[in-house]
Amino acid sequence: MFGSPRRMYVSESPIGGGTGFLTDEQERARTGSNLEGLGRAMLGALLRGLLDRGVEPVLGNAAAELITEGGAVTGVRFANGDAVRTRRGVILATGGFERDPELTTAFLRGPMSHPAGVPSNTGDGLRMAMRVGAKLGVMREAWWVPVVAEPGDPARQYALNGVQLVQRERSLPRTIMVNIRGQRFTNEAANYNALGGAFHAFDPTRFRHVNQPCWIVFDQHFVDLYGGYGVAAGGEMPDWILRADSVRELGARLDLPPEELDATLARWNTLVDQGHDDDFRRGDSAFDGWCGDRTHYPDRRSTLGRIDRAPFYAAPVYSSTLGTKGGPQTTVDCEVLDVDGSVIPGLWAVGNAMAAPTGMVYGGAGGTLGPALVFGFRGGRSAAAAPARE
Ligand SMILES: Cc1cc2nc3c(=O)[nH]c(=O)nc-3n(C[C@H](O)[C@H](O)[C@H](O)COP(=O)(O)OP(=O)(O)OC[C@H]3O[C@@H](n4cnc5c(N)ncnc54)[C@H](O)[C@@H]3O)c2cc1C
Structure with a gap:
């Protein structure tokens, strides 16, 4: 099976309120029983x-x-030339097209440079559906998510497919994100799907996306308290994360206006001291602190904290996706529609291969797998009930 085993319950992961680390004893016991x-x-x-x-x-x-x-769809041909005839049709469950740069450039509404889905999600199902005349929907949208990426050969990197989602690291206190002007540009702790919108902001004067690339900035106290980026609290940050003894030096090394970065951090510390983020309202939503410091939850201090203890750190953050949302439009039972809105007999699409039933919205934890399971079940049931050919 693809990926590496994570032998933990959701409640033990950072997203479930845990540390994301198991004791050696737990790790051994679970590995021994293949849990x-x-x-x-x-x-x-x-x-x-x-x-x-x-x-x-x-x-x-x-x-x-x-x-x-x-x-009617009556079978499928494989890349090696084999073909199968099917009695009821075909269900497309080939995931999204996030790994095909031509398709992502053609369709997605904004920059997406470091996809997190499996490398084989190259939009094969989308192409197959297009060839038989499917009507497409939700093509601009994806399950947006910010990531950090260790530079170098993805195969040698510690995180999945060379990228690591940044959820906890941007929600905890003592960290912010800044753009190429050295300025904050969003509520860093917002839900990851909505945050995609901040990465897509476009400046018509400079004719460029103003918040890509951007950097996550944090201080030594953050490292001591929380760790992150695959490192336990108090550990040594990996080499690919930039560090500097002063904010200005950090700005200079990132090629950001150092005085602007200095002013941004000073403003942030003032907002933290007053207990409210007047600029982007980070901490106003209960969501914001959930992946933050739970010892303060639901107080805003679960996500607001000064950044003032050297050395200072920064890592580039990229607009990524867990998977694209566009694909053939379907009925509620996942039957694929043609460009005129009629069902294409014998063809179903489910999961990220179908036009997402949620449109541009993310419904919360399990927001992608939940609908994928529900519509996978509905599609399978509908296909099983279709009349069988001889
Ligand atoms: C790092 C990460 C963390 C995530 N965390 C969560 C989470 O906590 N909660 C949540 O709800 N969602 C989460 N998601 C999103 C969720 O995993 C996906 O939305 C979901 O897996 C989509 O399911 P799917 O079956 O449609 O596609 P996928 O799971 O992407 O599977 C598609 C499969 O089709 C295969 N395939 C592609 N082309 C072909 C072809 N031509 N022939 C045969 N097979 C093909 C691919 O190899 C792949 O195995 C996460 C995603 C990632 C990447």
Whole structure:
């Protein structure tokens, strides 16, 4: 299975209020009994459901083309030339198109440089659906998420696919994000999907996206209290995170106006002292502090904290996506519609391969997997109930 095991419950992960670290003893015990958590645990249960019903997935053979007869989808051809005829049709479950730069440039509404989905999500299902005349929807949207990326060869990096989501690191106190002008530009602790909008802001005068690239900035007290970026509290930050003895030096090394960065941090510290972020209202929403310092939750101090203890640190933050949202439009049972709005017989699409039922919105924790499971179930049920061909 793709990825590396995370042998923890959601409640033990930072997003569930835990530390994200297991004791050596826990790690050993869970490894010994092959206990997995998070996404791989969910996939394990789904796989078990298949195996219990005698269905054995075939791996390593990419679907390439739909076979049609008389306007109905009747099978699929694979990249190696093999083909299967199906009795009821085909369900597209090939994920999004976040790994195809041509498709992301053509369709997404703003910059997206470091996709977090699996490398094989190259929009094959989208192309297959387009070739049989599907009506597309939600093509501009994605499950936006900010990430940091360790420079260098992605295969050698510690985080998934070379990128690491920054959720806790930007919600905790004592950290902010700044743009190329050295200024804050958003509520850093906002939900990651909505935050995508801040990365897409465009300056018509300079003719560029003003908040990409941007940097997350934090101080030594942050490191001592919380760690982050794969390092436990009090640990040594990795080499690829820039560090400087003063804010001005940090600004100079990032090629930002040093006096502007200085003023930004001074303003931030004033806002923290007064207990309210007048500029971007960070901490006003209960969401903001949830991934912050839970010892202060629900007080704003769970996400507001001064940045004043040298050395100071910075890492580039990129606009990324957990997966794209666009694809063929469907009925509520995931049957794919053609450009005129009629059902294409024998074709269903589910998960990130379908036009997302949530549009541009993210509904909260499980906001992507929840709908994927619900509509996967509906699509499967609809396909199973379709009349079988000889
Ligand atoms: C790091 C990360 C963390 C996430 N955390 C959460 C979370 O906490 N909660 C949440 O709700 N969501 C989360 N998500 C999002 C969630 O994982 C995805 O939205 C979800 O997996 C989409 O499901 P899917 O089955 O549609 O596509 P995917 O899970 O992307 O699977 C698509 C599959 O299709 C395969 N494929 C592609 N092309 C072909 C082809 N031509 N032939 C055959 N197979 C093909 C791919 O290899 C892939 O295995 C996270 C995503 C990432 C990347």
